[in-house]
Structure formats: structure tokens, C-alpha cells
Amino acid sequence: MVSNGDRQELTRGGQVLATKRREYDEDDVRVRPGKSSRPRTRTRPRHADAVDGFVIAVDRGRYTCVWPDAGPDDPTVTAMRARELGRKSVVVGDRVGLVGDTSGAPGALARIVRIAERSSVLRRTAEDDATTAEGRLERVVVANADQLVIVSALADPPPRTGFIDRCLVAAYDADIEPLLCLTKADLAGPEAVLGYYTELELPYVLIRPDSDLAALRALLAGRVSVLVGHSGVGKSTLVNRLVPEAGRAVGVVSAIGRGRHTSTSAVALRLPPTPGAKGDPGWIVDTPGVRSFGLAHVSAESLLHGFPDLVEATVDCPANCQHTAEEADCALDAWVAAGKADPRRLASYRRLLSSRSGEGDAREPDHRGPGEGDQRGPDAPAAGS
Ligand SMILES: Nc1nc2c(ncn2[C@@H]2O[C@H](COP(=O)(O)OP(=O)(O)OP(=O)(O)O)[C@@H](O)[C@H]2O)c(=O)[nH]1
Numbered sequence: 001m002v003s004n005g006d007r008q009e010l011t012r013g014g015q016v017l018a019t020k021r022r023e024y025d026e027d028d029v030r031v032r033p034g035k036s037s038r039p040r041t042r043t044r045p046r047h048a049d050a051v052d053g054f055v056i057a058v059d060r061g062r063y064t065c066v067w068p069d070a071g072p073d074d075p076t077v078t079a080m081r082a083r084e085l086g087r088k089s090v091v092v093g094d095r096v097g098l099v100g101d102t103s104g105a106p107g108a109l110a111r112i113v114r115i116a117e118r119s120s121v122l123r124r125t126a127e128d129d130a131t132t133a134e135g136r137l138e139r140v141v142v143a144n145a146d147q148l149v150i151v152s153a154l155a156d157p158p159p160r161t162g163f164i165d166r167c168l169v170a171a172y173d174a175d176i177e178p179l180l181c182l183t184k185a186d187l188a189g190p191e192a193v194l195g196y197y198t199e200l201e202l203p204y205v206l207i208r209p210d211s212d213l214a215a216l217r218a219l220l221a222g223r224v225s226v227l228v229g230h231s232g233v234g235k236s237t238l239v240n241r242l243v244p245e246a247g248r249a250v251g252v253v254s255a256i257g258r259g260r261h262t263s264t265s266a267v268a269l270r271l272p273p274t275p276g277a278k279g280d281p282g283w284i285v286d287t288p289g290v291r292s293f294g295l296a297h298v299s300a301e302s303l304l305h306g307f308p309d310l311v312e313a314t315v316d317c318p319a320n321c322q323h324t325a326e327e328a329d330c331a332l333d334a335w336v337a338a339g340k341a342d343p344r345r346l347a348s349y350r351r352l353l354s355s356r357s358g359e360g361d362a363r364e365p366d367h368r369g370p371g372e373g374d375q376r377g378p379d380a381p382a383a384g385s
């Protein structure tokens with residue numbers, strides 16, 4: 001029933017058992033022999049004729065792909081999953097093998113027959129519906145991203161470091177580099193936000209309405225960058241400035257999705273070539289529906305990796321320290337008292353720690369409560385049954 005039990009084991013006792021969980025991906029499903037009348041053996045060269053594709057949009061079982069070396073004017077290829085993929089999920093950013101009609105002609109449908117090993121997996125626990133098992137599922141947002149661009153306004157709305165901290169945890173958990181993109185720099189200075197992150201030496205860019213975006217484009221070049229941000233921070237404005245044709249591209253996706261654009265899914269947009277610059281300008285992945293990063297799937301220790309300014313302190317913690325405010329001997333308190341880290345960072349870490357279990361306690365009536373060994377309850381989301 002619970003299909004991802006190995007994930008839960010990783011966090012038992014709250015100690016570092018594993019921080020990289022992509023080896024345990026649910027997608028590790030092999031072709032099952034014997035189910036089909038056609039022989040499928042491992043010795044048979046499987047789809048040697050498959051062409052490479054890069055998934056740029058997903059909408060209700062239809063995957064929009066591009067050839068890796070395609071230009072902006074080449075058609076996109078619409079594909080469906082081949083049955084042999086089993087339960088493997090295909091997400092934006094996946095590099096796939098395509099067979100069938102890969103012409104990209106109107107009405108043509110290709111099949112995705114394989115998914116290349118992912119270099120990174122950005123996940124979130126969906127919290128949009130915590131009352132159902134499905135709503136609590138951990139979701140892969142984007143595969144193979146290189147960078148997480150955290151878009152935050154400096155004013156209107158004011159920056160929320162709690163959100164940024166959450167994104168940083170997700171980025172470090174996924175092994176993706178974070179980039180802080182501070183918008184509305186015409187309205188307020190970045191000192192307060194940057195001061196909060198002094199210890200982290202986060203890369204950042206400041207965006208004003210009149211910025212030429214050259215610095216940002218240079219940081220995006222040749223990479224797949226995921227943009228996340230709260231409503232109103234200017235993310236759409238930025239996406240439209242970076243990719244002036246974004247509106248059109250989304251329109252295309254929408255057409256493929258037969259009318260209804262799924263605002264919750266991610267969409268990869270090709271950045272235009274920069275005059276004078278050589279090489280691949282890169283891709284940005286807009287995530288219109290991702291307003292928060294549920295972190296229930298991240299272990300307490302991995303959560304700590306979003307706080308590199310605090311990690312060092314925990315070597316002095318007692319065994320099995322949960323690092324909560326209730327832990328009498330947690331070394332984090334002394335660390336902060338000694339001025340080695342900003343107390344607000346510790347408070348933020350502990351807020352994230354408790355929100356992971358707190359939200360579960362508040363909204364999940366069937367959740368195994370605290371008090372059975374692991375005080376925080378299971379870290380992993382309840383898997384679909
Ligand atoms: N002063 C100032 N205003 C900006 C800037 N960037 C965007 N805005 C304004 O901020 C408002 C919100 O911008 P959007 O781009 O719609 O924000 P969003 O993050 O996409 O939010 P949603 O549309 O809810 O997804 C708009 O009125 C923009 O004109 C900026 O750099 N400076």
C-alpha cells in the first residue's frame with residue numbers, strides 16, 4: 001500500500017541517514033516481462049531508433065517536447081507515455097527518448113519510451129489539499145534543473161525570508177544552486193534581506209523596471225533555471241521581459257492542452273539568444289502554480305542543509321537531538337548566543353521544523369501523532385494507497 005517506505009526509513013531517528021534521495025526515486029520501475037504478447041527482453045535493443053526530446057510542458061497526459069538542438073522556430077513534438085514506462089512519471093525538464101511520429105506536424109503524436117537519468121529532482125510536498133492522501137503527495141516539480149531562482153520583491157509585497165528559507169531548503173535538498181532575484185529594487189534597498197543572508201554568500205541580482213537584465217541573463221545562460229515566487233512579486237513581469245514571446249509560447253502549450261491552460265504546471269521557456277553572446281542562452285521554467293514549497297518530504301537533517309550557517313553547530317548536539325526549542329541541550333542555542341549565527345535564522349529553521357509536523361498535526365486527522373519514538377512523526381508524506 002505504501003509504496004515509498006524506503007523514504008521513511010531514511011529519516012528514522014532524525015539522524016543523517018541520507019540527504020540525497022533521488023536514488024530511491026519512485027520511478028525506479030523496470031519493464032515487467034511476461035505481461036505482453038510481445039517479447040520484451042533486456043537483451044533486445046530497446047528503441048535504438050528513439051530520438052532525444054526535452055520535456056517543456058505537461059498537460060493531462062500530453063507531453064510537449066522539443067529536440068535538444070532545435071531552434072525557436074522548430075515545431076514542438078507532442079507525445080504520450082509508452083506503456084512500458086510503467087509508473088514512471090514524466091515531468092518538465094525530463095530528457096526523454098521518443099518514438100513514433102516525432103515530426104511535430106499538426107496532430108502528430110509521439111511516444112515517450114524512456115527517461116534519461118535525472119541530474120536533479122526538485123520536489124515539493126503538495127499542501128494544496130492536506131486532507132486527502134493524494135493532496136499530501138510529494139511531487140516532482142522539475143527534473144534536471146541547474147538553478148532555483150527565488151524571486152522576491154524588496155517591497156510591495158515585502159520580502160518574506162521564511163519563504164526564501166523554504167526555497168533554499170528545497171534547492172539544497174535537490175542539489176540545485178539557489179539564486180536570489182530581488183525585484184522592485186526601485187522601491188526599497190536590499191540591505192535588510194542581504195544582511196539576513198550574510199553568512200550564506202548567496203548569489204543575488206537586483207531587478208528594477210529599467211534594469212537591462214544582462215547580469216541575470218549571464219547567470220541563466222546555458223542552464224535550466226526554475227523560477228519561484230509569491231504572487232505579486234513581479235515574476236510574470238520578469239518572465240515576460242526575459243522571454244518576450246512567453247505569452248505566445250504559453251498560448252501554444254494551451255492549444256496543445258486542448259483549451260484549458262493548466263496554471264498549476266511548470267512550463268519551460270527558451271531564453272532568446274543574447275546579442276554578442278555565444279552558446280546556449282538557457283531555459284527558464286516558470287512555475288505559475290507553485291506558491292509554496294511543502295517540505296514534509298525533507299528530513300530534519302536535510303532541512304538543516306538549507307541553513308549552512310547553522311550546520312556546524314550541530315556537531316555538539318547530543319545524539320538524536322531534534323534541534324527544537326524544547327531540546328534542553330541543543331547546541332544551536334549556544335551557537336546563536338555566541339553570536340555565530342543570526343538568531344532569526346535559528347528561529348526560521350525551527351519554524352520550518354515545526355511547520356512540517358505542525359501542519360500535519362493540524363490538518364491530518366489520520367496522521368500518526370507524536371509520541372511513538374520519533375517525536376516529529378513520519379517525515380515522508382503518506383503515499384497514495
Ligand atoms: N515598482 C516596481 N513594480 C514592479 C516591478 N516588477 C513588477 N512590478 C509590478 O508589480 C505588480 C505585480 O507584478 P506581476 O509580474 O504580475 O507579479 P507576479 O509575481 O507575476 O504575480 P502574479 O501575477 O500574481 O502571478 C505589477 O503591478 C507590476 O507592474 C518592479 O521592478 N518595480
Ligand SMILES: [Zn+2]
Nearest residue numbers: 317321323330
Ligand atoms: Zn540540536
